[in-house]
Amino acid sequence: MTTSGDSRGTGLDQDGCFVREGSLERVPAPFAPVVAELTALLATRFAPDRLVSSYLYGSIPRGTAVPGVSDLDALLVLRTDPTDADRAAARAVETELDAAFPQIDGAGILLIAEERLLSAEERYDTGWFVACLCTPLSGPDVTAALPRYRPTSLLARETNGDLHRRLPGLRERAAAATTQEERNRLTRGVTRNLVRTGFTLVMPRWGGWTSDLVESAEVFGHYYPAHADQMHAAARAARHPAAYPELLDDLLNGLAPWLADEYLAVHGAKTLPPQGP
Known part of the structure; x- marks a missing residue:
């Protein structure tokens, strides 16, 4: 894996556009x-x-x-x-x-x-x-x-630039979860989203794409080493949420609000959908 900020990442063709993943x-x-x-x-x-x-x-x-x-x-x-x-x-x-x-x-x-x-x-x-x-x-x-896509700040903003809006609702859902099954399901969804949001935060600088959560956490950690351990924990919990019963609250009150603020500072807020009449 390439994590150097000076080298192109993976998932792109020779023109720097996304290669469709999967088949x-x-x-x-x-x-x-x-x-x-x-x-x-x-x-x-x-x-x-x-x-x-x-x-x-x-x-x-x-x-x-x-x-x-x-x-x-x-x-x-x-x-x-x-x-x-x-x-x-x-x-x-x-x-x-x-x-x-x-x-x-x-x-x-x-x-x-x-x-x-x-x-x-x-x-x-x-x-x-x-x-x-x-x-x-x-x-x-x-x-x-549709057009061909590149790992730009515009793409980062429009894909994941709404964490700050969703965070209060995620905290409410975590507080309302009454069974371990509910918390496991929510932990899995939240951790996946946080890892992918962390990756798209740095995606334009890395210059590539990956859907692998472990690799995403590694790429993120190259640019934000102070938050690397939390992101790696989120990547592990996305696969095995039951093994990390306390992580959900820690992430929603620690990594998530920091990530939401940093995303706004770097890429701005996702465009709101047009309002009806």
């Missing part, structure tokens, strides 16, 4: 039946005039998934804004997959309308995410019309 060819053998069943269930639960395209993202298409530990992540592009029926169908698919395949620790399906995905407001957030971090599973790749 169906990289799906580990234990997860191939899960992906096949996902494809079949989507065809059953969503009509062709409703579902435009489906994508995989996360460790399964990157080829790094661990049976019994990793979850399955998918994103569906719909013709129009998701309805209650669409959300119910997605939840049903998640439940069926989680019950049928012990090799996944849950399934998660995101929904977005094609028009919104391709909008100017989403160009450097969800648009970038689907174009660069998602693997086409079925249907046309709707991101073909």
Whole structure:
């Protein structure tokens, strides 16, 4: 791994643009039946005039998934804004997959309308995410019309420049969690987000991309050594949240507020969505 601030990182092509990570060819053998069943269930639960395209993202298409530990992540592009029926169908698919395949620790399906995905407001957030971090599973790749992306401050701001807005809600959720299962789930989500936010904070300086949480923490620590230990702890807890029962509160009251302030100082705040009439 290259961590020198003077050297280009990984994940870019010769022009300095993101290389799309993941592919169906990289799906580990234990997860191939899960992906096949996902494809079949989507065809059953969503009509062709409703579902435009489906994508995989996360460790399964990157080829790094661990049976019994990793979850399955998918994103569906719909013709129009998701309805209650669409959300119910997605939840049903998640439940069926989680019950049928012990090799996944849950399934998660995101929904977005094609028009919104391709909008100017989403160009450097969800648009970038689907174009660069998602693997086409079925249907046309709707991101073909989007620009090529580079690891810029603009991209950093629009992807993770809202931690300061989300932090109060995360603290409320942590305070309201009454079971260890709830805290484990929240710890996993918060730690993943903090590590990725820490990485995108330094991404333009590093000049590359990685989705690997351990590598992300290492790259971050090169630029902010005083906070490296906390970020490494967050990366470990993202994989094994139950092993770090006290870390969630420590992060939400220590690393997270510092990271939110530093992000604002370096990249600014993420653009707020346009308000309705």
